[in-house]
Amino acid sequence: MxxxxxIFFVLAAMAVLGAVSLIVQRHPIHSALSxxxxxxxxxxxxxxMGAEFVAAVQIIVYGGAIMVLFVFVIMLLNAGEEERTTVSxxxxxxxxxxxxxxxxxxxxxxxxxxxxxxxxxxxxxxTSTKALSTMLFSDFVYPFExxxxxxxxxxxxxxxxxxxxx
Amino acid sequence: MNAFLTQxxxxxxxxxxxxxxxxxxxxxxxxxxxIERKVIAxxxxxxxxxRTGPHGLxxxxxxxxxxxxxxxxxxxxxxxxxxxxxxxxxxxxxxTALAVIPFGPQRFTVFGYETHIGIADVNIGLxxxxxxxxxxxxxxxxxxxxxxxxxxxxxxxxSSAQMISYExxxxxxxxxxxxxxxxxSLRGIVxxxxxxxxxxxxxxxxxxxxxxxxxxxxxxxETNRAPFDLPEAESELxxxxxxxxxxxxxxxxxxxxxxxxxxxxxxxxxxxxxxxxSPFPDAWTFAHYLPSVLLIPFGLWVIFDGxxxxxxxxxxxxxxxxxxxxxxxxxxxxxxxxxxxxxxxFWFMAKVFVFLFVYIWMRGTLPRFRYDQLMAFGWKVLLPVxxxxxxxxxVAILVWGKY
Numbered sequence: 001m002x003x004x005x006x007i008f009f010v011l012a013a014m015a016v017l018g019a020v021s022l023i024v025q026r027h028p029i030h031s032a033l034s035x036x037x038x039x040x041x042x043x044x045x046x047x048x049m050g051a052e053f054v055a056a057v058q059i060i061v062y063g064g065a066i067m068v069l070f071v072f073v074i075m076l077l078n079a080g081e082e083e084r085t086t087v088s089x090x091x092x093x094x095x096x097x098x099x100x101x102x103x104x105x106x107x108x109x110x111x112x113x114x115x116x117x118x119x120x121x122x123x124x125x126x127t128s129t130k131a132l133s134t135m136l137f138s139d140f141v142y143p144f145e146x147x148x149x150x151x152x153x154x155x156x157x158x159x160x161x162x163x164x165x166x
Numbered sequence: 167m168n169a170f171l172t173q174x175x176x177x178x179x180x181x182x183x184x185x186x187x188x189x190x191x192x193x194x195x196x197x198x199x200x201i202e203r204k205v206i207a208x209x210x211x212x213x214x215x216x217r218t219g220p221h222g223l224x225x226x227x228x229x230x231x232x233x234x235x236x237x238x239x240x241x242x243x244x245x246x247x248x249x250x251x252x253x254x255x256x257x258x259x260x261x262t263a264l265a266v267i268p269f270g271p272q273r274f275t276v277f278g279y280e281t282h283i284g285i286a287d288v289n290i291g292l293x294x295x296x297x298x299x300x301x302x303x304x305x306x307x308x309x310x311x312x313x314x315x316x317x318x319x320x321x322x323x324x325s326s327a328q329m330i331s332y333e334x335x336x337x338x339x340x341x342x343x344x345x346x347x348x349x350x351s352l353r354g355i356v357x358x359x360x361x362x363x364x365x366x367x368x369x370x371x372x373x374x375x376x377x378x379x380x381x382x383x384x385x386x387x388e389t390n391r392a393p394f395d396l397p398e399a400e401s402e403l404x405x406x407x408x409x410x411x412x413x414x415x416x417x418x419x420x421x422x423x424x425x426x427x428x429x430x431x432x433x434x435x436x437x438x439x440x441x442x443x444s445p446f447p448d449a450w451t452f453a454h455y456l457p458s459v460l461l462i463p464f465g466l467w468v469i470f471d472g473x474x475x476x477x478x479x480x481x482x483x484x485x486x487x488x489x490x491x492x493x494x495x496x497x498x499x500x501x502x503x504x505x506x507x508x509x510x511x512f513w514f515m516a517k518v519f520v521f522l523f524v525y526i527w528m529r530g531t532l533p534r535f536r537y538d539q540l541m542a543f544g545w546k547v548l549l550p551v552x553x554x555x556x557x558x559x560x561v562a563i564l565v566w567g568k569y
Contacts, residue, residue, distance in 0.1 A: 029248065029311065036304065043297075056293035064300025065330070071304070072326050075311050075319065129290060129350060 015041035175279030196226035209530035220480030238413035248312030253418035256305030260422035270510035310407035321406025338552035339380035356441030363448035392529035431521035442510035465491030
């Protein structure tokens with residue numbers, strides 16, 4: 001087993017365990033912390049594929065900013081432990097078979113195409129930060145600006161909603 | 167044995183470097199507490215620690231022993247996992263951040279493995295640092311929440327809000343430097359500042375003085391130090407997020423705080439003050455003797471001060487230390503190749519020490535911010551100024567080309 005493969009398995013196991021723990025944990029804070037583990041493991045996987053900028057941004061934006069907000073809100077609300085409810089019939093009879101079916105489908109797709117999967121890092125093509133930003137600000141400048149405009153509108157909306165009425 | 171070392175050098179060499187760095191940093195952290203207590207004491211016209219060893223020099227050792235041997239009770243009704251994890255997360259992240267800092271210019275080969283002074287030379291060094299800082303909030307927030315104590319929770323919430331708010335200004339304040347350097351790599355940023363070998367004039371501090379101001383203020387807030395130490399405001403919150411912690415777990419928060427101070431000082435040195443570069447032009451080769459010129463008189467003064475110290479232990483220890491310092495200074499003069507080798511590290515350490523001193527100086531001088539002032543300052547002053555700095559720098563580069 002090569003070193004990258006070993007690291008991949010460690011990170012993948014971390015991500016899967018974190019995701020399972022996210023669902024199984026009864027306390028919202030523990031769930032949020034599990035989600036952070038997933039985010040960090042994903043960042044590691046991106047790094048393994050040579051997408052260093054995406055990896056750093058994954059941690060800064062998702063692991064840092066967004067999850068901090070989650071944790072912050074949970075702490076402010078002082079949310080207690082969740083009660084376990086009796087599982088709904090729909091989840092038992094439709095959810096489990098569906099989940100198994102999707103897993104089987106993905107596994108089958110991977111099994112069929114194994115060997116012909118493209119290499120993760122096409123050497124420096126889009127992985128270097130410089131190449132990424134050049135592409136973002138030349139070929140994709142309109143989508144990029146539109147997205148930032150959308151975010152600006154969302155921020156303004158949040159401010160308007162949060163403002164006290166005079 | 168040799169074949170094994172050559173094969174696994176990529177694993178062995180970094181581990182050795184990490185061990186050395188952690189030992190060094192922990193020692194510096196310990197003595198930083200001594201320096202801080204001494205400096206603040208002198209600012210307030212007191213003596214500071216002076217009983218444990220000559221001039222209180224063994225105080226950090228005594229503190230360390232006390233932390234290790236103290237009982238470590240876990241309060242009732244805490245969230246056990248969070249309470250246990252929080253100090254580890256905080257310390258781990260604080261130490262990890264040092265991994266991307268380059269401490270000197272040299273590259274050398276050990277067992278056929280090419281390496282350098284510093285743990286990892288990543289080309290997105292600055293982004294890695296910010297990513298680690300972004301995660302740093304969790305340790306403090308988790309400690310405050312898991313302690314199940316109202317003061318701890320308030321401290322934890324305060325610090326989360328503070329760190330999120332000032333992280334924006336911190337990140338934006340260095341964009342100017344990135345625009346000038348065109349590189350995320352910390353090594354690249356320093357090498358760019360060498361310019362054409364005229365020393366201090368090509369450092370980033372001059373074009374980026376506004377950026378540096380924002381950076382340093384935001385960095386102090388980010389490391390939760392005075393005057394931004396609201397998360398642990400002792401007059402309001404007992405000790406803030408670490409109220410319920412004692413023994414080694416408390417020490418871990420403490421070490422993390424001082425390590426973050428060192429990291430931020432290193433970052434300020436690298437981004438704005440030319441890292442390991444000398445402030446003198448390359449042509450001034452006599453400036454290479456500065457380390458010796460500083461070390462020898464200081465060593466002699468320590469000897470002179472030591473021989474009339476009040477107790478026997480001091481009369482032995484202090485002249486010994488002084489003689490060692492003088493000897494190091496003399497050795498550097500005798501062996502020019504050694505002197506050249508330590509130039510980079512000397513300047514780096516000198517600059518970092520100045521920043522650490524400023525940190526302590528500010529704590530001894532400035533009163534604490536009020537919470538609403540803190541938030542208003544971060545969002546209404548620091549953030550707009552940082553953004554203005556980015557715009558100004560971009561326009562300047564656009565108009566005059568590269569710096």
